[in-house]
Amino acid sequence: FECKCPPGFVGPRCEGDINECLSNPCSSPGTQDCVQLINDYHCNCKSGYMGRHCDAKVNFCANSPCQNGGICTAIQGGHECLCNEGYYGKNCEYSGYACDSNPCQNGGYCRTSDIGDYVCDCPS
Numbered sequence: 001f002e003c004k005c006p007p008g009f010v011g012p013r014c015e016g017d018i019n020e021c022l023s024n025p026c027s028s029p030g031t032q033d034c035v036q037l038i039n040d041y042h043c044n045c046k047s048g049y050m051g052r053h054c055d056a057k058v059n060f061c062a063n064s065p066c067q068n069g070g071i072c073t074a075i076q077g078g079h080e081c082l083c084n085e086g087y088y089g090k091n092c093e094y095s096g097y098a099c100d101s102n103p104c105q106n107g108g109y110c111r112t113s114d115i116g117d118y119v120c121d122c123p124s
Helices: none
Strands: 031-037 040-045 071-075 078-082 109-112 118-121
Touching: none
Parallel strands: none
Antiparallel strands: 031 040, 071 078, 109 118
């Protein structure tokens, strides 16, 4: 007898699964690695990339995450919001000023960062 193997399988009894990753299908710069599946493969994408071959950049500002008129800037693996005066937080979701709640401990000095969040300057 002779077996006619379906695509992706080899051997006298079609017992061998071809490793599709060997043909380097996940070669785009956004790919982390290739995972061999049965008669298939899967590309694991680096942060900021998506798609079957990780060849599409994610637009982290596409869904307008910044609230209260904040301006979104896409950064590696995420986004930053430049908040309007009087708003702060990752998505400008809080009103007031980031330093109002005295978030710095142990004598640290609180100052508002460029993106409306806060930074603690520690005493020397």
